[in-house]
Amino acid sequence: MLKARYLCCGTAAAVLATGVALAAPPKERQDELIYQLRQDCGSCHGMTLKGGLGPPLVPAAVAGKSDETLVEVILHGLPGTPMGPWAFEISREEAAWLVRRMKEGL
């Protein structure tokens, strides 16, 4: 459903031109993702992403990790730690977009 809307929103060309990793979700979904990043990811990583029981996600903290690794962790979690898999509600493209936002800083 989301993906269908996504492709209808005029980003299909961008996906084709630059590859999936650089596609941005529609604005409305971006707002949801940022809200979720602050509020729900924030319950472990801190609302300002400076860390909590989970590690910080501020630019300096994630700079040394590849986008691919971070996307995998978001989607599939880290077994043996409290980090759970979010693929049930966040797509790969959305995770990649979130990783870019994290690296830039909110």
Added chain:
Amino acid sequence: MRPSVTFAAASLGILATVLVLGGCQTAPRGTGDLGVVIERAAGRVQVVETTGRTALYTIPELGDLSHASTVFSRDGRYAYVFGRDGGLSKLDLLGRKLVKRVVQAGNSVGGAISQDGSLVAVSNYEPGGVRVFDAKSLDLVADIPAVYGDKGATSKVVGLVDAPGQRFVFTLYDAGEIWVADMADPRRPALRKFKDIGRLPYDGLITPDGRYYLAGLFGEDGIALLDLWNLDAGVRRILDGYGRGEKPLPVYKMPHLEGWASAGDLLFLPAVGRYEVLVVERDGWRERGRIPVHGQPIFVVARPDGRQVWVNFAHPRNDMVQVIDVPSQQIVKTLRPGKAVLHMEFTPRGEQVWISVRDEDRVEVYDTESLERVADLPVDKPSGIFLTARANRIGL
């Protein structure tokens, strides 16, 4: 009966004093029906009263209040707010103002007030440890770095509570240890450390009689139990392997252990990675049963009389609250207050419960007998709700 002249004169005297000292025309009031609601994103608190169920005023500029919690001075006048950013703020609920705020660490997660009310301790992630402050001045009294192992690593600290005997008890998340700090000499805490309590203890609680301290484990199925009346017996494991053989579900928010969801001889605890509430017999610490619930439980809290237990849940199933009837151990009501129910707090004698609904920007008040909503208040991204009745309860 007509008031005597002396009484009238005395009343006038008091009134005059109030007018002069207070500088306003509000009558003197007690604090027993007051409380603090955290507006986590705005860095502000609302001060509320539970008699008329209204918001009285706000106190802003308290920093990052995500995951903030509050303890109260024993006279119920001052609230100590622990912010995520290491901020420790002392609020005067009667003076309606911030008295003092110190930023005492980089990253914090709650605190406790000592048995005699003279010390406030803060649980820190960065730098990992506990810092203890004078409750009046907020001056630093003692620093307890949570150093463990032989490499000098420091651990994040969780589950900090006060205990009888002027002690603080807390848990080292990374180290898997429970420490008891005796504050008889406040500047030189005497520490007793219990190691190898289990993997990734995420929170702790103390029974209302101040006898038992429990740390919930994320890294394994089980709970670490310490009898504070008999420290020499050490930490023992209860409910070992309560989920054995079952694959745990992912956890999208850590459960919280707060207070003591107990009724008679039973204790109710959130399972980790299971949509269940665990029921434990306090006599012998055996599992009595499990109650299937709507999601991963976050708070499992008993009404003060112990007749009901209320449960909220982790993302993404966090729009509901379930009410368990203790005698039958059945769910008698499922409420849907709205998206992101973060906290529940009972009025001192439990006739109502206040519920924060973050994404609806609302606090809802329910009657706990009819289970109907009786009021709601607009609050910006509410999280913790803390009523002053906590001032007189061990562990809160």
